[in-house]
Amino acid sequence: MSLEPQIALSPAPTSHRKRIWGRRVSAIAGFVVTVFLTFLGLLAITFFIGRVIPIDPVLAVVGDRATNAVYEAARVQMGLDQPLPVQFFRYVVGVFTGDLGRSVSTGRSVVEDISRFFPATLEMATIGIIIGVVVGVPLGVIAASRQGSWIDQIIRIVGLLGYSMPAFWLGLVGLALFYARLRWVGGPGRLDIFYDGLVSPVTGLLLVDSLLAGEFDIFFNAITHLILPASVLGFFSLAYIARMTRSFMLDQLNQEFVTTARVKGVPERVVIWRHAFNPIRVQLITVIGLSYAGLLEGSVMIETVFSWPGIGNYLTTALLNADMNAVLGSTLVIGAVFIFINKISDVLYRVLDPRAR
Amino acid sequence: MANGAPPPSFPSRKGEGGAEPLLSVKNLRVSFPTHRGRVEVVKGISFSVGKERLGIVGESGSGKSMTGRSILKLIRKPGLVTADRMEFDGIDLLSQSEKQMRSIRGARISMVMQDPKFSLNPVMTVGEQIGEALVTHTRLPRREVNERIWAMLDSVRIDDPKRVAGLYPHEVSGGMGQRVMIAMMLIPEPELLIADEPTSALDVSVQAQVLDIIDDLVTTKGMGLILISHDLGLVSRYCDRILVMNSGVVVEECAAGELENASHPYTRGLLAAMPTINEQRDELPVLDRTQWAGT
Numbered sequence: 001m002s003l004e005p006q007i008a009l010s011p012a013p014t015s016h017r018k019r020i021w022g023r024r025v026s027a028i029a030g031f032v033v034t035v036f037l038t039f040l041g042l043l044a045i046t047f048f049i050g051r052v053i054p055i056d057p058v059l060a061v062v063g064d065r066a067t068n069a070v071y072e073a074a075r076v077q078m079g080l081d082q083p084l085p086v087q088f089f090r091y092v093v094g095v096f097t098g099d100l101g102r103s104v105s106t107g108r109s110v111v112e113d114i115s116r117f118f119p120a121t122l123e124m125a126t127i128g129i130i131i132g133v134v135v136g137v138p139l140g141v142i143a144a145s146r147q148g149s150w151i152d153q154i155i156r157i158v159g160l161l162g163y164s165m166p167a168f169w170l171g172l173v174g175l176a177l178f179y180a181r182l183r184w185v186g187g188p189g190r191l192d193i194f195y196d197g198l199v200s201p202v203t204g205l206l207l208v209d210s211l212l213a214g215e216f217d218i219f220f221n222a223i224t225h226l227i228l229p230a231s232v233l234g235f236f237s238l239a240y241i242a243r244m245t246r247s248f249m250l251d252q253l254n255q256e257f258v259t260t261a262r263v264k265g266v267p268e269r270v271v272i273w274r275h276a277f278n279p280i281r282v283q284l285i286t287v288i289g290l291s292y293a294g295l296l297e298g299s300v301m302i303e304t305v306f307s308w309p310g311i312g313n314y315l316t317t318a319l320l321n322a323d324m325n326a327v328l329g330s331t332l333v334i335g336a337v338f339i340f341i342n343k344i345s346d347v348l349y350r351v352l353d354p355r356a357r
Numbered sequence: 358m359a360n361g362a363p364p365p366s367f368p369s370r371k372g373e374g375g376a377e378p379l380l381s382v383k384n385l386r387v388s389f390p391t392h393r394g395r396v397e398v399v400k401g402i403s404f405s406v407g408k409e410r411l412g413i414v415g416e417s418g419s420g421k422s423m424t425g426r427s428i429l430k431l432i433r434k435p436g437l438v439t440a441d442r443m444e445f446d447g448i449d450l451l452s453q454s455e456k457q458m459r460s461i462r463g464a465r466i467s468m469v470m471q472d473p474k475f476s477l478n479p480v481m482t483v484g485e486q487i488g489e490a491l492v493t494h495t496r497l498p499r500r501e502v503n504e505r506i507w508a509m510l511d512s513v514r515i516d517d518p519k520r521v522a523g524l525y526p527h528e529v530s531g532g533m534g535q536r537v538m539i540a541m542m543l544i545p546e547p548e549l550l551i552a553d554e555p556t557s558a559l560d561v562s563v564q565a566q567v568l569d570i571i572d573d574l575v576t577t578k579g580m581g582l583i584l585i586s587h588d589l590g591l592v593s594r595y596c597d598r599i600l601v602m603n604s605g606v607v608v609e610e611c612a613a614g615e616l617e618n619a620s621h622p623y624t625r626g627l628l629a630a631m632p633t634i635n636e637q638r639d640e641l642p643v644l645d646r647t648q649w650a651g652t
Contacts, residue, residue: 256475262431263470264490264541265463268455279480354480354525 035343042335043095047088050328060104060322095332101325105317110329113314118333119204120190121303121310124230125295131234132241133288139238140245144253145272155242162239167232171305174228186225188307195221229306233299237291244287248280282353289345296337378405379549379581380428380466383442387423390435398423400605406549410575410582412592412613414627415602421585424602425551428583429466430458446548464494467542468551469571472558473534477526483510484522487541494545509540513570532563536570543574549581557587568595589616589627601627622648 062074075081079090094100100110143155178184186192190206199206199213207226210218252258253276261275262268300312311330318326349356387399399420404411415421427438430450443450445466453461470476478486487506491497497505503522510518513536526534535555542550552571556564572595575582586592592599593613601609601624609624619625626644 256470256472257478259431260470260476260538260541261478261489263429263462263468264545265459265461265493266489267459267493274481275478279478352480354482355527 031343035339038339039336040092042339043092043332044088046328046331046335047091048084050324051084051087055322055324057104057322057324060324091328100329100332103318103326103329104323105321105326110325113326114311114329114333115204116201117309117314118311119201119206120308121296121312123205123207124226124233124302124308124310125292127226127230128233128295129237129288129292131231132237132291135234136238136241137245137284140242141249141272141277143242143246144249145268145276147250152246155246159239159243159246162236163243166301167236167299168301168305170235171229171232171302174232175305178228185228186221188225188305190222190225190308191218192221192225229302229308232302233295237295240291241284241287245280245284248283249276252276252280279353282349282356285345285348285352289341293338293341296341297334378407380445381405381442382424382428382440382444385424385427385440385443386438387420387427387432388437395437398605399427402600402602402605402607404600404607404610406581406583408548408579408581409598410572410584410596412596412599413583413585413602414587414589414592414599416587418604419602420605421587421602422553425468425553425583425585428551429462429468430455431468460494463490463542463547464545465547466549466551467545467547468553469535469538469542469555471554473526473529473531473538474558476538477534479526481525482522483524483526483529483537487522487537487544490541491544505544506540509544510537512574513537513540514566515540531559532567535559535563535567539567539571539574543578546578547580549583550575551583551585553585554587555584556591564591571595590631 058071058075058078058080061078062070066074079087082090098111100114102108103110103113106113139155139158143152146152175187179187189196195218199209199215199218202209202212206222207219210216210222249272253272255276258271258275261271266275297312299310300316302308303310303313311333315327315330315334317323318330382405383403384401385399385403386397386401388395388397390396398418402420402424413421413424423432426432428443428445428450430438430453432438438451440451445461448461450458450461477483481489484503484506487509488502491502491505506522507518510521515521515533515536521529521533521537526537529537535558539555550571555571556567559567568591571582571584574580582596584592584596589599589601593616596613599609599611599613599616600607601619601621603623608621609619611619616624616628619628623644626642626648629642630644632638632641
């Protein structure tokens with residue numbers, strides 16, 4: 001080999017580099033604009049749905065025995081006498097200045113409520129999805145690479161159970177067995193009662209806050225409380241992720257390039273993980289992303305069974321109390337989570353799949 | 358290989374000169390289960406290949422690709438491969454374990470497949486894929502691996518090999534993809550190359566180019582070649598010897614130059630159906646399958 005091509009390639013012209021940077025900046029700008037527009041659309045939809053549903057937020061505040069004068073005063077104070085576009089504009093301005101209004105049922109500002117409830121869900125969902133991915137993906141790969149064997153059958157049955165078992169039932173059985181009988185895990189709630197309120201919330205995530213405060217017993221106590229509900233959530237996402245991984249893998253294992261790898265004499269382990277698994281990472285990102293977003297919505301069933309102060313519980317209570325500010329706020333947060341996860345998936349696509357660059 | 362020791366990666370070539378066949382196959386049968394019992398797609402064929410170019414011709418479903426794949430033991434369950442004998446350079450391929458087969462695949466027998474669009478891994482660069490074929494069988498420093506990848510790409514007539522090595526399969530054309538495939542399959546210097554319809558997915562204009570490269574490399578490296586194709590004309594141009602297959606059996610075996618003297622009605626029918634440049638016929642004849650249907 002001569003060295004000529006290298007010499008020809010080495011001086012990278014600055015204009016070329018500039019062009020690459022220009023492209024990157026415009027890509028980032030485009031990204032920000034799409035996120036902003038999507039978020040605005042989400043705001044509009046949640047706001048107008050919130051206004052057209054036959055729930056009277058004024059009644060929820062003043063009660064149904066209030067006089068007309070009191071009712072009217074409250075209506076004006078809440079800004080509901082203004083035309084809808086004005087209300088919407090005020091709401092959007094509020095959202096962008098960090099004001100989501102006041103919750104009727106808790107009496108606190110919705111932002112404060114969400115910053116308290118959402119981290120609880122975030123913590124549980126994150127541990128749940130980690131369990132789901134770390135266990136589910138290898139299970140799916142193993143099942144596909146031994147299609148039809150007894151291992152495959154067992155994994156498929158586990159997947160089917162995860163699909164068909166009611167979450168609250170699994171949670172209750174888990175509590176009865178691992179908490180009440182075996183005493184392996186902590187009970188309902190995020191901490192034992194005597195640890196409650198001992199660490200000052202920084203991130204709202206107890207595992208992080210307790211470590212930041214250097215309170216290791218609180219950290220371990222939080223883990224014992226978290227592990228069971230997170231495992232139940234993890235089991236459901238595991239079942240889904242394993243099934244999807246299996247079917248993506250089966251598809252890849254029949255591809256011609258997998259045969260090419262075998263023709264080269266590549267060990268089967270490498271055939272499976274490098275040649276068949278790498279191309280499905282993009283599809284898996286979608287599945288995992290949606291699964292994670294689903295968990296972040298908050299599972300009302302699990303949160304109820306484990307008395308977990310999460311966003312699912314908060315949203316449901318708010319709905320039942322016609323607490324529209326809380327409902328809109330929670331919906332916004334959940335929507336924002338979906339937008340965020342989708343955008344992250346998009347970025348990961350480009351990193352993982354050269355065809356998407 | 359009865360003592361179980363895996364063969365070394367690059368053993369010395371024996372039988373230089375082609376006196377001893379590189380590969381000999383006797384009574385090879387490949388079958389698959391269906392709901393109506395096992396169906397044989399290859400029905401007891403025998404042949405041998407030395408350091409020569411053997412062409413296997415046949416229509417779709419004649420079992421030619423299955424023959425190629427069963428040599429590498431790539432037919433996966435529930436497919437079943439049996440043979441009285443399948444020997445490669447004194448190694449009984451049938452009794453080789455999967456692990457022993459891996460040291461033969463790529464290193465000693467390799468295969469170029471039909472369509473580079475499907476046979477190259479979409480998320481690995483061309484260079485990575487070629488390099489993998491090499492490092493699977495030999496330990497070499499990274500720098501030398503790169504040198505050999507570039508040299509190999511150069512030998513399949515790719516300009517600017519350094520740039521091409523960094524491309525992904527979707528960034529190269531079909532003809533270039535197939536040349537990459539050839540580079541990948543020849544870099545560990547195997548003794549036998551099976552080319553399974555290497556040009557049927559390519560434009561006619563690049564077909565000859567790709568076959569010339571295969572022919573050139575196979576001849577200069579003194580390898581054996583099994584060229585599987587449905588194109589009788591192409592095979593007779595590039596091969597020394599031809600096997601004509603039809604529904605799982607070899608119906609004709611002859612030297613490429615003696616194709617005109619073929620005796621089997623199937624071969625005769627194929628030859629008759631080939632148009633020539635000074636064509637006088639209005640309509641090409643159709644194969645009359647009743648002539649050999651009973652055989």
